[in-house]
Amino acid sequence: MARPANKIINAKLVLLGDMGTGKTSMVLRFVKGQFYDNQEPTVGAAFFTQILSLAEATVKFDIWDTAGQERYHSLAPMYYRGAAAAVVVYDISSMDTFLRAKKWVQELQRQGNQNLVMALVGNKLDLDPKREVQNEDAEQFAQENGMFYLETSAKTAQNINDLFFEIAKRLARALPSRTAGITLTDEKRERKRRRFCCLG
Ligand SMILES: Nc1nc2c(ncn2[C@@H]2O[C@H](COP(=O)(O)OP(=O)(O)OP(=O)(O)O)[C@@H](O)[C@H]2O)c(=O)[nH]1
Numbered sequence: 001m002a003r004p005a006n007k008i009i010n011a012k013l014v015l016l017g018d019m020g021t022g023k024t025s026m027v028l029r030f031v032k033g034q035f036y037d038n039q040e041p042t043v044g045a046a047f048f049t050q051i052l053s054l055a056e057a058t059v060k061f062d063i064w065d066t067a068g069q070e071r072y073h074s075l076a077p078m079y080y081r082g083a084a085a086a087v088v089v090y091d092i093s094s095m096d097t098f099l100r101a102k103k104w105v106q107e108l109q110r111q112g113n114q115n116l117v118m119a120l121v122g123n124k125l126d127l128d129p130k131r132e133v134q135n136e137d138a139e140q141f142a143q144e145n146g147m148f149y150l151e152t153s154a155k156t157a158q159n160i161n162d163l164f165f166e167i168a169k170r171l172a173r174a175l176p177s178r179t180a181g182i183t184l185t186d187e188k189r190e191r192k193r194r195r196f197c198c199l200g
Pocket residue numbers: 017018019020021022023024025026036037038039040041042043066067068069123124125126127152153154155156
């Protein structure tokens with residue numbers, strides 16, 4: 001039987017985090033079900049789309065996967081501005097990447113969207129024997145900063161779909177009940193950005 005029409009949410013989602021933490025791999029796992037051991041570093045940013053159907057809403061994600069290398073840092077605001085959700089990624093086997101993730105959270109709190117749904121994600125859970133970041137520490141940091149926290153592995157796919165489903169649920173909940181068609185992205189800015197980005 002056909003499901004009744006539910007609200008449609010267009011949500012811009014940005015991934016931020018140190019280089020090599022697995023941002024691209026997480027998105028590729030979610031969007032295409034693929035994983036590469038030799039995933040190339042992202043240059044600038046990469047764009048993906050994916051649709052998730054929940055009982056309460058259909059969420060269309062516009063996903064910006066940013067480059068983690070320091071030289072691209074100044075580009076990041078272009079991608080997190082107007083975002084409805086941000087995923088800050090670190091690698092559980094690298095304390096340095098966790099410290100970098102904390103910096104990203106501070107930057108988002110200063111400059112990001114006020115109602116941003118934020119997730120802190122410890123990726124490379126399959127490297128648990130080499131763990132440097134304890135999950136209690138990450139969980140506490142996430143709680144203190146109003147984020148939800150999850151550990152994932154893009155390699156084994158563990159918790160990858162759960163991450164995006166949880167974000168979709170929170171976005172659906174953040175919207176009042178009669179808001180079908182409302183977009184969570186900042187349309188005006190987004191149009192400007194598109195003009196800016198696509199002028200050849
Ligand atoms: N063991 C393991 N390796 C992973 C996982 N996710 C990604 N990798 C590997 O980590 C390396 C970096 O992955 P990327 O997805 O390019 O990381 P990124 O955060 O997008 O990197 P930048 O584009 O430089 O910011 C690649 O060799 C991946 O194969 C994971 O869950 N487990």
